[in-house]
Amino acid sequence: MSITERDLYLQQWKQAQELAEQMLPMIGRLYRDRGLVLRIYGRPLNNVNTVDILKAHRFVKQYEGEALDIRDSFAVLEALTALRLAPARLDLGRLAVAYGRLEEPRPALTDWLREELADIVDREGPLLNEPQDVVLYGFGRIGRLLARLLIEKTGAGNKMRLRAVVVRPNSNDDDLDKRASLLRRDSVHGPFNGSIFTVPEENAIVANGNYIKVIYASDPAEIDYTEYGIKDALILDNTGKWRDEAGLSRHLEATGAGRVLLTAPGKGELKNIVFGVNHRDMTPEDRILSAASCTTNAITPVLKVLNERYGIEHGHVETVHAYTNDQNLTDNYHKGSRRGRSAPLNMVLTETGAAKAVAKALPELSGKLTGNAIRVPTPNVSLAVINLTLNDSVDEEGLREFLRDAALYSDVAEQIDYTASTEAVSTDLVGSRHAGVIDATSLIAGDRHCVVYVWYDNEMGYSCQVMRIAQEMAGLHFPRLPRS
Structure with a gap:
């Protein structure tokens, strides 16, 4: 050369x-x-x-x-x-x-x-007359990622404004600075993209020009959001403390609250929404909704397209899941089986309701799936192993091509991503904004059986799904072009 x-x-x-x-x-x-x-x-x-x-x-x-x-x-x-x-x-x-x-x-x-692009050329868009006020109730892993996404999306086409964060009262003088620091720095997702400073005398954080009031409260019903200029707020409850309609209704007792979205699986008759799959079941009358779980969001879009194309007779989903902060660093008491053992040192076999929860978003799969989970010593990015018996025969090349096209052209293209890399590992998927990522080279298929591996960033990918629901609840409906 x-x-x-x-x-x-x-x-x-x-x-x-x-x-x-x-x-x-x-x-x-x-x-x-x-x-x-x-x-x-x-x-x-x-x-x-x-x-x-x-x-x-x-x-x-x-x-x-x-x-x-x-x-x-x-x-x-x-x-x-x-x-x-x-x-x-x-x-x-x-x-x-x-x-x-x-x-x-x-x-x-x-x-x-x-x-x-005739649908959007010389047309008015679905912009709101005024920005939708958003409040984060809780400021943990998901709450801080939602904050990053809301701040990042501030612009003409979003019209959603993060106005406040609600956290539990404490006596720490440097609480505000610590909250801001956790938003500024993240061991998994890296530094915040922009500028953050605090206004201590007003209990506020300013991030990329967004003024965010920090409210200290033990009970959502005791808050008057209108005192802070907040009205008809969309409350994103990321604490998981209340998971049924009765508990989450406490948010609606707060003056200035409008609707509630839970960032965890809902219990009882609460609608569990997996955006891209059953978000059209949402109605303006729904004042409380659940965004289901990260695993349910990862697997349901994939199961949807597979069921539509091949038909699913039955199957099992095994999730290899990153440890979460409800586990212990060292062996200690935990009410859950095995979860008391040290998360960084063990693979922990545990249960998951994700497979059964699929039926809430995709009723046609009711009773057809079982599931279990293994918590592993990684801080983020999980893997779902979907083992299915199908109604129609399938081969690896055909299945790979079908899933590749589904990731680009289907109505769940925002939810499903696709990688053909033979070298992809979990850290490569940190920051993925899809609900799940098909690992194309690892899938197995033959006769009426297949095994599909789906990576998912159980923090960022899930948070992006929550944001999609929040936008829909706010009345922001954006066309995806060009159409398939």
Whole structure:
């Protein structure tokens, strides 16, 4: 290889990097001014860096056999900035590939986009007259990730504003600083992307310009949110203290509270929503809802598409789950079986209701699934092993192709991701914003049986599902384009 040929690789990289750098402000403006959330084959483009953009172009190879040329996506992005568009979720990669496949003579790019995006061209979007006030009741692992997501999404197309966090009273003088520090630094998900400071005299945290009141209360019913200028608030209860309608109704006794979303499996007749699967069961009359569990969210979309295509006779789901903070660092008393043993030192066999909980979101699978769980010494990212007997025969190549297409084109494409890497391990999935990620190279299939492995970031992936429900509860419904 000559020196010139070697230099060519670096030259091409620099040219691509320059285009990616030019794309960043355009992507930002389209979100802030138009409410457009952009992706490339499911890979997010908002709040990323230039290398992330280039990696997203490379990811297209898993679907199309070759990486997406950034010059093609840049041309589409530039054309989008010239159009008057309503808020939506747009896959820039799919638009670029579809336009590139058109036979010559192709229509002008802007004219083609007007036709392809007719649903949102020169239209008003689903913006609220006023931002929806959101309150986080609890500020643990999920609560802080929800805070990050809400702060990150502040913009024209979101209209959801984190106004307050409610925590239990304590006597620590530095409580506010500690809360802010936990939001600023995270051992799993890394540092907060932006600036955080406290206003001690007002018990407030300011994150990227978002003023967040910290309210100390032992009982949700005792709070008057209107004292802080908060009205008709959507309460995201991430404590798990109350999981039935009777307990969660205490939130609605608070002045200024509007609706409640529980970030845990709901009990009794409470609707358990897995966004993408049964979110259309939500009604404006539902004042209290549950977002189910992280595992239920990971497996239900996959089970949905498999059942629609092949039919599920019966199956078993084994979850290999990261330890959680309800376990002990060292051996100590715990009311749950085996969970008292040291989480960082043991694999802990325990129960999970996730398999049975699938039936709440997908009633056609009622009584067809069993499940169990193994807690393992990792802090985040879990794995569901789905072992199924199907009604129709299946082979590995066909199943792999079907799941790949489901991750891109189906109505649960936001929930299902797909990796064909033979080297993927759990830490590679930290930060995944999908409910679950198909590990394509590990699946097993033959006759009427299959085993499908689904990775999931049980913190971030689940939090993103909670956010999707919250947006729906707030009345924000965004089309996903281009349509399948």
